Amino acid sequence: MLEARLYLLQRASAMLLAPLVLLHLGLILYAIEGGLSAGEILGRTKGSLFWAGFYGLFVLAAALHAPIGLRNILREWTHWRGRSLDLATGGFALLLLALGLRAVWAVTA
């Protein structure tokens, strides 16, 4: 049950990540090539619900996707199993979520 849930969450988050990563990369290229300054970028993101939603979703998907993958890798490559591993990777998910949302807040709020 837990395994099936995590499997579903990892695939669903990957499906979200795929277009978000592409858009994010495109955006970086656009900002750099267009020669936007940090101030100009912030001017466009501050107060924008769209960018808050876009990067908020990105952070949420990454915070789900990466710890589930990490849990799989640790189970395969170490002898770490069970509750302590679930709690540790769950903690890692919360950490990614907190750091990510803080960054989104900083550029959009």
Added chain:
Amino acid sequence: MQDTAETEEMLEVEIWRGAEDGALRTYRVPRRESQTVLDVVTWVQRNAEPALAYRFACRVGMCGSCAMQVNGKPRWTCRTHVAKVAEGGKLRIEPLANLPKIKDLATDMAPFFEKWAEARGRHEPTRTRHEPMAPVSPENPARAAANAGIECINCAVCYAACDVVGWDGSYLGPAALNRAWTLANDERDADRCGVLRAVSQSGGCHTCHSHGSCVEHCPVGINPTAGIAGLKRMTLAALMRGEL
């Protein structure tokens, strides 16, 4: 006779002797036409090493008891021709990977079969023997999916070929999951949801990375990867319906 023996083509055969802490020993075995790897092992046991332990029964690819690592790859030795696998007249024959070694070429198959039981590999009937047989249409897609997986000979070649089994001792592995897939598609099974629950445990079908080493090595052409992918889809559908 002496002369022919001198000029006879010989194979250089390394064979694992002992248990986990054993080592390879080298034997020189005469090359024969249409010789199988099992023939080579049998020659060594009869002529050079009477105490050599190994398993076989049918010699025709039916029973699944003769699997060994041959030059690093798991194979059914009774149907593997030396001509196909010998590299420069050399063979290295070891007990099947991913299973505890007992002695020489014999492994302890218990973990392999215990995982069939863990995957709920036992058929739960919907009828008793006193009732007529259930009619099952061979055209039914579920039946076709089950049919593709039922010729498994329990040889554990796929189990030895699967890296994930080697990494994660709790992983049920391709053969047990393939068996579960055939039951999950069997309309005569009374508890197909029970199969899906069994394969959704830790170490179940979601552990598979779909890299297909099992398909590549299965001697009878079964595709456990496809069955496991099917189980993943079925378990997700059951999860959505709240049946898992």
